[in-house]
Amino acid sequence: MEKATFGSGCFWCTEAMFQRLNGVSNVKSGYAGGSMKNPTYKEVCSGKTGHAEVIQFEYDPDVISYDELLEVFWKTHDPTTLNRQGNDVGTQYRSVVFYHNEKQKELAEAYKLKLNESNIWPDPIVTEISPLNDNFYPAEVDHDNYYNENSSQPYCAFVVAPKVEKFKKVFAEKLS
Template identity: 70%
Template sequence: MEIATFGNGCFWCTEAIFQELKGVSKAVSGYMGGEVENPTYKEICTGTTGHAEVLQISYNPSKITFEELLEVFWKTHDPTTLNRQGNDVGTQYRSAVFYHSDEQKEIATDYKKKLDESGPWSDPIVTEITEAVTFYPAENYHQEYFNLNGSQPYCNFVIRPKVEKFRTVFADKLKK
């Protein structure tokens, strides 16, 4: 198993998507990239800790590659908005790839460069590519959020449409 860590907005949305991919054995919502040890969600929401909401993914590289995970990462959020995803605003919602090896860094950097050169977005990609540091799992009530709270308004109006689009675009990569 290998580890990938992505920040692409709300971790509830990110977890709901990545946990459905073939080859992904675990997807844990959490925090990375800040200065405060053992941050809480309340602290993260202030935008003053420096952490991003992230998803740490355990995956089997013989079933899904890091490059395939990056494809899902870049196609399921807007990597051109600095510190913002939809209505979520702040540094905690920044677009980030936290690499765990030189190989991941190289793959992410090359992929980002190719995307910028091919121009699928009118604005440049602002995704940061940063070495992974300490990962802090989010509080238990954040884990499996969409699966356990799918009828909540936020889940119905924000997460569900993203998941449905993801399932259509990546149907060949789903577990089921």
């Protein structure tokens, strides 16, 4: 098993999609990329810690490749909006790939370049590609499996659910 860490806005949305992928396990919401040790959700939401809301997970490269994970990552959020996903605004919602090794860095940079050259989006991709450097802090336990356990909560019903339904249609062949 290998690890991957992605930030693409609210971690409730990102977790809800990646935990449905075949070959992905142990999806955990958390914080990375900031200067404060052991930040809380409230501190990260303030935008003052420098952390992004991220998910970290294990994946089986014999079942799903890192390139496939990057495809899901870039197709399930808008990588052209700086520090924003929908109504979620701030550096904590930035688009970011935290790589665990040089191979992941090379693959992420190549994929980003390919997407920029394809002109799929009218604006350039602003996704940050940075080393993780053991800078992942798990979120509080009430954020674990959040969408699955709180699907009737208004944010989940109106923001997360439509993203998950679209995701399930686009990536049906990759679902567990």
